[in-house]
Amino acid sequence: GGDAVTTTAAAQGARAALRQRYLxxxxxxxxxxxxxxLRAGVRVDAVFGAADxxxxxxxxxxxxxxxxVQAAALLRCADVLAYSFLLD
Amino acid sequence: xxDWQRKSPVDWETYVNKMVKVAAIEKHxxxxxxxxxxxxxxxxxxxxxxENEKVSISVxxxxxxxxxxxxxxxxxxxxxxxSYIFAPEESKAYSP
Numbered sequence: 001g002g003d004a005v006t007t008t009a010a011a012q013g014a015r016a017a018l019r020q021r022y023l024x025x026x027x028x029x030x031x032x033x034x035x036x037x038l039r040a041g042v043r044v045d046a047v048f049g050a051a052d053x054x055x056x057x058x059x060x061x062x063x064x065x066x067x068x069v070q071a072a073a074l075l076r077c078a079d080v081l082a083y084s085f086l087l088d
Numbered sequence: 089x090x091d092w093q094r095k096s097p098v099d100w101e102t103y104v105n106k107m108v109k110v111a112a113i114e115k116h117x118x119x120x121x122x123x124x125x126x127x128x129x130x131x132x133x134x135x136x137x138x139e140n141e142k143v144s145i146s147v148x149x150x151x152x153x154x155x156x157x158x159x160x161x162x163x164x165x166x167x168x169x170x171s172y173i174f175a176p177e178e179s180k181a182y183s184p
Contacts, residue, residue: 014097018097019126021123022131024174024175024176025145025174040114041114053128054128055126055149081148082118083146086138088141088143
C-alpha cells in the first residue's frame, strides 16, 4: 500500500544521504596519516589510500610494522575495529 | 551481524548530528559528533573538535559496534559546522 511506498522512499533517501557523506569522508581521508586500531589491542600507522565498495579491505601506503615500512598493504576490515585521522 | 548492523538507514539517520558514546568490542570507547553512518558497512563516522581548530575524524567499523548512546543533540550551529567538514571545496568557498 501507500505506507510501504512512503517507507521505502524514506529509507532510500536516508541511505543515499548517509552513503554520500561517507564517501566524501573516504575522499577526505585519502593521503592522510591514519592510525588503525586492530584486534587484540594492536595499533598501526599508515597513510590512508582507499576502501573497496563492499567494505572488505582498506588499501594503505607506508604501513609501519615492527619489520619495517610496507610501501603498500591491504588491511582486512574484519581485523580493523576503528581508525582515525586529522583534518586541518 | 550485530544489532547495530541490522538497523535501517532511517534508524541510523536519527544519530546524525548528535554527540554519542560508542561502545565497541574489546572494551574500546569512542565519543564524538556523528557525521554519518555508512549504510553498507554500518561504520559510524565521528568528529571531534580539537583546541587547535583541527578536526579529528574517527570511524568505528560496523562489525565492532556494540552500543551507541546519545549524549547530546546538536543545535543548528553544530549541524552547519558538521555539514562543512566533508563538503566539497566549491561549496566551502561560499561559506560565511
